[in-house]
Amino acid sequence: MEKILIDAFKVKQPIGTFFCGVIDAAKLKEITYSDIRRLEKSEGRELDDFIGIQRPLSETRRKSIEKYIKGPEATFPNSVIISINENNVDWDEEEKKLIIKYESESKKRKIAKILDGQHRVSGFNEENLTFFDDNDQETNFGLLVTIFVEADLSTQANIFATVNLAQTKVNRSLVYDLESLARSRSPEKTCHDIAVLLNKEKGPFYRRIKRLGVATKGVKNELLTQASFVQNILKLMTHDATADRNYYLGKEKGGEKSRLYKLEKTSYDDAYKYPFRASFLNSKDSVIASNINNFFSAVEKLWPNAWSKENKNSSLNKTIGFIALARILKRIMQQFFTVDGIDDSKIYDEEEFLEILDGGVLDEADFENLDATSKSTRMIYNMILENLLLDEDEE
Incomplete structure (x- = not known):
């Protein structure tokens, strides 16, 4: 069983318990995927079903973020929100470590579903996963991450809608x-x-x-x-x-x-x-x-x-x-x-x-x-x- 360890802390709110931590952008990109909302034909039903919660990825926005990340003052102070199945997570209360585990490289890509932040994650590539800090040392780009464990689809959709509807476009x-x-x-x-x-x-x-x-x-x-x-x-x-x-x-x-x-x-x-x-x-x-x-x-x-x-x-x-x-x-x-x-x-x-x-x-x-x-x-x-x-x- 392969593992990724994240420094994290536990948060309790009315919606339930979740974790906040820090992870390298490279590792987050490796384990996440977006569930795009789309129509799917159901057998034996007259109506189509809507599945997924995310908006389609905008290539224009992705390129803009990719370019931004390469800038000398790139920052993402808000967390990327993801949902992980409980079978892929252990919590070490004593060490304050969240342990993300997976059986093989082939299953690694589908561990975490992105609830908010798909464009930020998509903007990272081999050229911008690291940067030079003020001491001219090459450093991994760290990201804040909020992790919900075993959140059902209704909860996932509620998180996505709440986060995005509450945002006010900056003047x-x-x-x-x-x-x-x-x-x-x-x-x-x-x-x-x-x-x-x-x-x-x-x-x-x-x-x-x-x-x-x-x-x-x-x-x-x-x-x-x-x-x-x-x-x-x-x-x-x-x-x-x-x-x-x-x-x-x-x-x-x-x-x-x-x-x-x-x-x-x-x-x-x-x-x-x-x-x-x-x-x-x-x-x-x-x-x-x-x-x-x-x-x-x-x-x-x-x-x-x-x-x-x-x-x-x-x-x-x-x-x-x-x-x-x-x-x-x-x-x-x-x-x-x-x-x-x-x-x-x-x-x-x-x-x-x-x-x-x-x-x-x-x-x-x-x-x-x-x-x-x-x-x-x-x-x-x-x-x-x-x-x-x-x-x-x-x-």
Whole structure:
């Protein structure tokens, strides 16, 4: 009989007794499986049966978690919840050890059913089961685990439903706001800092951005969430904010971590594709902030009523308009680069942006009463794009 020993403690709650402990991710991955909820045809019955309790595994989410695990600050402080048959478990009360046992390698894979945490477990592979700690020692990735022994299917389903229904999705604006506390440089931190700066300074974004994604007491008509601002400016700065963040964080930590992460997308073509990238990579955040401010100042000057916070009928001053304008900003910056070359220190003034924006075709009324949908975002973008005074050779 093969065995895995886990340091654990016993917990008693109304649902029953269970165990909490620590196990290496590699070992947990070896003994667990997910019971996906699906339809199964029953013999002699008119109705199909639903079996299993888990949601289908999302490949997109799995890849995202796999990438996250490789980061220098990966953490899973919440436990993976599993259920094990009592025949596969012994409890050593004196040593406080939970003993997971199995007869053979062939039966090892089906010992523990995952009740919560299937995506976390699926994100581990041969490349991320270990990491280098602060002493540059290769260390196994440990996971907290909650183990229910001989829980019936009804109890398993209740645990899954309770855990997942009780979860509240974290406000993305709050997540970006917390980037201000980060020790190292990152695209999200830069975009957050710019959002805060522009929101408090007199200009096109003055008291217009909802910090933390909720209305500020005493401030009216904050039409743009911090998350919307950050997410759309990020697209002008980076292809992968997480990869950039990992690079700067690894560099700050030093040692082996500083060699694990490389800075990507640093060519001329990348600087053209992401117009704020060169400035970001050279720590010239004030240049980025100034160009954003001057562009939107030109928008406000050209279409003052449509950009006004007080205009409830306008779509230009809302999220769909901002998304379209961020894309237009990218287009104009690329036009500048085509003519002048890429200069990470160059600040274009309001009049330079206005000269390209003002094609003399659009009327402010064209931005009114559009539905708040992605289709309207494309419509606004195309309307403004057709109004731009670009070089004839430009598309």
